[in-house]
Amino acid sequence: MRPTKNICCIGAGYVGGPTMSVIAQKNPSIKVTCVDLNESRIKAWNNENLDNLPIYEPGLAEVVAEARGRNLFFSTDVDKAIDEADMIFISVNTPTKTYGEGKGMAADLKYIELCARQIARVATNDKIIVEKSTLPVRTAEAVKSILDHTGNGVNFQILSNPEFLAEGTAIQDLQNADRVLIGGENTEDGKLAMQELVNIYASWLPKDRILTTNVWSSELSKLVANAFLAQRVSSINAISELCEVTEADVQEVAKAIGKDSRIGPKFLNASVGFGGSCFQKDILNLVYISKSLGLNEVADYWEQVIIMNDHQKNRFARKIVKTLYNTVADKKIAFLGWAFKKDTNDTRESAAIYIAEKLLHEQANITIYDPKVKEHQIFSDLEYLGTLDPEIIKQRVRVVNDPYLAMDQAHAIAILTEWDEFITYDWRRVYDKMVKPAFVFDGRGITDGLNLEKYDFQVFRLGKSITTNKG
Numbered sequence: 001m002r003p004t005k006n007i008c009c010i011g012a013g014y015v016g017g018p019t020m021s022v023i024a025q026k027n028p029s030i031k032v033t034c035v036d037l038n039e040s041r042i043k044a045w046n047n048e049n050l051d052n053l054p055i056y057e058p059g060l061a062e063v064v065a066e067a068r069g070r071n072l073f074f075s076t077d078v079d080k081a082i083d084e085a086d087m088i089f090i091s092v093n094t095p096t097k098t099y100g101e102g103k104g105m106a107a108d109l110k111y112i113e114l115c116a117r118q119i120a121r122v123a124t125n126d127k128i129i130v131e132k133s134t135l136p137v138r139t140a141e142a143v144k145s146i147l148d149h150t151g152n153g154v155n156f157q158i159l160s161n162p163e164f165l166a167e168g169t170a171i172q173d174l175q176n177a178d179r180v181l182i183g184g185e186n187t188e189d190g191k192l193a194m195q196e197l198v199n200i201y202a203s204w205l206p207k208d209r210i211l212t213t214n215v216w217s218s219e220l221s222k223l224v225a226n227a228f229l230a231q232r233v234s235s236i237n238a239i240s241e242l243c244e245v246t247e248a249d250v251q252e253v254a255k256a257i258g259k260d261s262r263i264g265p266k267f268l269n270a271s272v273g274f275g276g277s278c279f280q281k282d283i284l285n286l287v288y289i290s291k292s293l294g295l296n297e298v299a300d301y302w303e304q305v306i307i308m309n310d311h312q313k314n315r316f317a318r319k320i321v322k323t324l325y326n327t328v329a330d331k332k333i334a335f336l337g338w339a340f341k342k343d344t345n346d347t348r349e350s351a352a353i354y355i356a357e358k359l360l361h362e363q364a365n366i367t368i369y370d371p372k373v374k375e376h377q378i379f380s381d382l383e384y385l386g387t388l389d390p391e392i393i394k395q396r397v398r399v400v401n402d403p404y405l406a407m408d409q410a411h412a413i414a415i416l417t418e419w420d421e422f423i424t425y426d427w428r429r430v431y432d433k434m435v436k437p438a439f440v441f442d443g444r445g446i447t448d449g450l451n452l453e454k455y456d457f458q459v460f461r462l463g464k465s466i467t468t469n470k471g
């Protein structure tokens with residue numbers, strides 16, 4: 001097996017872009033080419049102005065500035081990059097299927113299959129293929145079958161190397177990963193291929209954080225990691241509802257249980273619901289796999305994590321309507337935040353989209369401010385739902401660049417993303433300009449330290465009963 005001098009990554013998205021940037025930064029002697037069919041995305045990756053990269057991630061621009069043009073390249077010439085590469089990462093999207101068998105549950109593997117067929121068609125020498133995308137367990141079998149039966153007598157080794165970075169902290173997560181997981185075949189060639197990939201990560205990570213397993217354990221571990229993380233959020237969200245009716249405070253409960261080292265303090269923030277492109281998709285995939293294998297109790301167990309998440313979003317929207325005297329019709333509701341979490345411009349599956357949908361069905365007017373999400377993205381998220389009349393969206397939704405403008409003359413504020421800047425606002429000024437009584441619905445648990453009640457706000461924070469300065 002020849003040493004890896006040339007890497008190609010198919011898919012320059014939220015994973016491919018940052019991951020290849022860090023691999024290139026840490027391995028200056030390896031040429032890394034990230035390719036994508038999406039021309040505007042590649043153009044943005046090549047933009048001179050680093051503020052215009054297609055993805056916002058703290059620290060990403062600095063890494064790209066260091067490696068781009070040295071040993072990091074972005075291109076739309078997929079065939080050329082495949083042909084030149086010793087190792088090919090597949091980092092394309094694997095969304096939930098929207099058609100046919102498994103619709104709404106299974107992962108759509110059409111992009112993966114297209115990549116495998118393209119590699120098989122173009123490759124003229126042996127290559128290591130790395131599954132970077134999140135895939136159902138045993139996908140490597142299908143990839144191998146396509147490569148082996150339509151190839152040109154070329155040998156392929158398939159590795160599974162799922163990515164665990166979280167958006168908003170991608171660069172930090174990549175540079176200081178808790179672990180890297182590499183699954184491969186237990187054969188001579190399989191072990192050599194795994195070693196090639198271990199070497200790449202070992203240029204910056206301690207060896208004991210690089211785990212090697214069989215392919216199936218690696219593929220399945222990715223789905224399981226996300227299922228466990230999301231389960232913690234749904235668990236604490238379930239408790240938040242119980243807190244609201246018992247005068248317990250979910251933040252105090254989370255702190256108390258998190259001190260137990262067996263439970264740990266992370267991922268216990270009650271919220272308006274988890275979003276992002278991964279949790280829901282990957283759990284649905286796990287549920288689908290379990291059902292397909294006849295493991296109905298296993299499927300039901302994990303499905304409950306999603307059911308609780310949907311419930312949390314619904315009840316937050318209902319709480320707003322109920323508190324505003326059972327009607328939000330023609331009232332102005334200010335949204336602080338649209339991204340699914342702070343420090344990202346990604347809005348996929350963001351809870352804010354679903355809260356807006358419900359309030360628009362109640363004929364509310366919504367004014368949205370998010371420090372990183374662009375107006376066209378917000379409108380496209382709402383139109384994509386397919387449940388709202390486009391005319392209604394146009395009439396009732398406004399996106400503004402100034403948070404004070406968003407909150408001016410609002411009946412209520414809904415905090416839907418935990419952006420740090422929200423707690424720095426002049427809340428006295430906000431209060432003075434709002435319709436009274438002025439309500440704040442905190443879906444992210446960030447307002448406690450602000451003591452908004454002192455300005456006479458009526459505050460609902462998930463997991464705590466409504467509070468006013470009168471107690």
Ligand SMILES: NC(=O)c1ccc[n+]([C@@H]2O[C@H](COP(=O)([O-])OP(=O)(O)OC[C@H]3O[C@@H](n4cnc5c(N)ncnc54)[C@H](O)[C@@H]3O)[C@@H](O)[C@H]2O)c1
Nearest residue numbers: 011012013014015036037038091092093094111133134163
């Ligand atoms: N977003 C995350 O935080 C994250 C973290 C870990 C794992 N993952 C997984 O990584 C995978 C990619 O996720 P993402 O968020 O980067 O998706 P993305 O949609 O941002 O990027 C995927 C890119 O692949 C490109 N693409 C698709 N088919 C192609 C082809 N045949 N040739 C060239 N380019 C092609 C698309 O144009 C797109 O730009 C998914 O399986 C996801 O589950 C995502």
Ligand SMILES: O=c1ccn([C@@H]2O[C@H](COP(=O)(O)OP(=O)(O)O[C@H]3O[C@H](CO)[C@@H](O)[C@H](O)[C@H]3O)[C@@H](O)[C@H]2O)c(=O)[nH]1
Nearest residue numbers: 163164165166167233267268269271274275276278340341
């Ligand atoms: O205590 C918490 C923690 C998270 N969330 C929400 O959960 C969602 C997901 O957050 P996070 O996991 O931080 O971001 P992702 O980028 O979706 O990352 C997850 O999904 C990725 C894609 O598979 C994995 O690689 C990561 O390890 C995994 O954390 C967001 O809406 C968060 O606001 C909460 O509501 N409460």
